Amino acid sequence: MLDCGSSLTKLGYAGEHIPRAVYPSAVSMNQDMDIDGGEGKGKNSKYALDQALYYGKYNQELIQPVERGITNDFDALEAMIQYGIEDRLGVQASLHPLLVSESIDNPSENREKLCQMLFETMECPAIFLARDAMLSALAMGRTTALVVECGAGSTRVVPVHDGYALSQSSLRTKLGGNELDKILANIYEKGLGGFSKPVEVVPRYKVKRSYTMEVQRSFEIMELESVNESYDAFMKGEVLRDLKETVCTVSDVPFVAEENLNIPTFPYQLPDGNTLSVGPPRFLIPEMLFTPSADFASLSEEDYDGYSFPGLATMIDECIGKCDVDLRKDLFANICLVGGGSKMPGLSDRLQSDLETAAGSTFKVKILSSSNTFENQYSAWVGGSILASIGTFQQMWFSKSEYEEDGIRLLGSRCP
Numbered sequence: 384m385l386d387c388g389s390s391l392t393k394l395g396y397a398g399e400h401i402p403r404a405v406y407p408s409a410v411s412m413n414q415d416m417d418i419d420g421g422e423g424k425g426k427n428s429k430y431a432l433d434q435a436l437y438y439g440k441y442n443q444e445l446i447q448p449v450e451r452g453i454t455n456d457f458d459a460l461e462a463m464i465q466y467g468i469e470d471r472l473g474v475q476a477s478l479h480p481l482l483v484s485e486s487i488d489n490p491s492e493n494r495e496k497l498c499q500m501l502f503e504t505m506e507c508p509a510i511f512l513a514r515d516a517m518l519s520a521l522a523m524g525r526t527t528a529l530v531v532e533c534g535a536g537s538t539r540v541v542p543v544h545d546g547y548a549l550s551q552s553s554l555r556t557k558l559g560g561n562e563l564d565k566i567l568a569n570i571y572e573k574g575l576g577g578f579s580k581p582v583e584v585v586p587r588y589k590v591k592r593s594y595t596m597e598v599q600r601s602f603e604i605m606e607l608e609s610v611n612e613s614y615d616a617f618m619k620g621e622v623l624r625d626l627k628e629t630v631c632t633v634s635d636v637p638f639v640a641e642e643n644l645n646i647p648t649f650p651y652q653l654p655d656g657n658t659l660s661v662g663p664p665r666f667l668i669p670e671m672l673f674t675p676s677a678d679f680a681s682l683s684e685e686d687y688d689g690y691s692f693p694g695l696a697t698m699i700d701e702c703i704g705k706c707d708v709d710l711r712k713d714l715f716a717n718i719c720l721v722g723g724g725s726k727m728p729g730l731s732d733r734l735q736s737d738l739e740t741a742a743g744s745t746f747k748v749k750i751l752s753s754s755n756t757f758e759n760q761y762s763a764w765v766g767g768s769i770l771a772s773i774g775t776f777q778q779m780w781f782s783k784s785e786y787e788e789d790g791i792r793l794l795g796s797r798c799p
């Protein structure tokens with residue numbers, strides 16, 4: 384079972400509870416010369432993956448093959464999948480059927496390219512492409528549900544009915560975890576909002592730590608040359624994501640920063656040893672998901688199809704409103720909150736409160752969210768693991784022999 388997200392790739396065997404291999408959805412390529420194979424290098428030696436990403440700093444162009452759920456570099460994706468199967472799992476791709484999760488808005492051209500790569504290059508004996516929203520609902524024990532995915536690249540709301548994702552009624556916004564990280568960077572590096580004096584966020588690879596006999600640490604920022612901007616941005620993003628996940632909490636009521644300037648601060652030590660005192664931004668950042676502010680996050684001109692993101696609760700209400708009247712009661716009562724962003728403290732309670740206000744007394748609102756953060760974050764993988772282990776599913780595989788006989792045209796009917 385394979386789930387390639389914008390931030391993490393999850394890989395493992397069907398029937399198991401959690402993936403065996405979880406590693407960044409990124410590869411780095413040396414711009415001067417090929418990298419010799421080895422641990423974390425993958426079989427395709429010009430790419431470095433997983434832990435090897437954090438060692439090769441110089442002349443490394445970092446590539447993220449999947450952005451906002453859509454593949455943009457199939458060569459890098461192939462190296463990433465081969466590394467996971469052959470290096471992390473230690474098996475041959477030609478010996479195991481592969482179930483792959485995909486975004487509901489994945490273009491048909493990308494589906495065909497992926498299918499060709501898996502059959503012709505990696506020689507998989509059989510494959511199946513399944514919508515990630517349907518898999519997430521299945522992980523929560525539902526075949527009809529509204530899946531709210533707070534991912535790194537985007538936030539999406541997808542209705543699922545009888546195991547089928549309804550693409551025509553789904554809504555999405557680019558305001559995901561990565562965009563929240565950028566807002567956090569603007570607040571502290573550029574002084575946006577006036578909450579703090581500008582503070583440089585230094586990636587860990589630039590900091591040299593030393594220890595004395597008294598166990599006191601000293602930090603030295605190294606001046607490194609020949610470091611690619613894409614590599615530096617990725618490493619800085621790691622720090623920002625950790626800062627967000629450590630300090631940010633969703634307020635139980637709409638949060639207005641100007642009215643809460645004197646709230647207690649939360650200390651966070653940056654990699655260079657400086658301590659950041661996080662005040663209003665610890666509530667302001669997650670508030671962008673409920674009450675987006677043009678001063679901090681303006682996506683109306685660049686969002687999907689010109690969609691103006693009104694806030695998560697309103698987005699859910701709009702999505703359900705686009706569905707058949709007979710489905711709305713079941714969708715309100717089965718809202719599955721998944722994705723890496725769903726583990727933010729207070730998110731489920733705030734969403735429940737806002738949706739109850741929006742739905743009134745007409746519908747009962749129930750948010751389904753696992754107490755196990757791994758199950759929420761890896762929900763699509765868990766759903767795929769369940770699906771592929773069901774006995775009746777075995778007849779649904781799209782086999783290599785069928786592909787060789789009838790070609791790619793069968794993909795749409797075998798993997799709807």
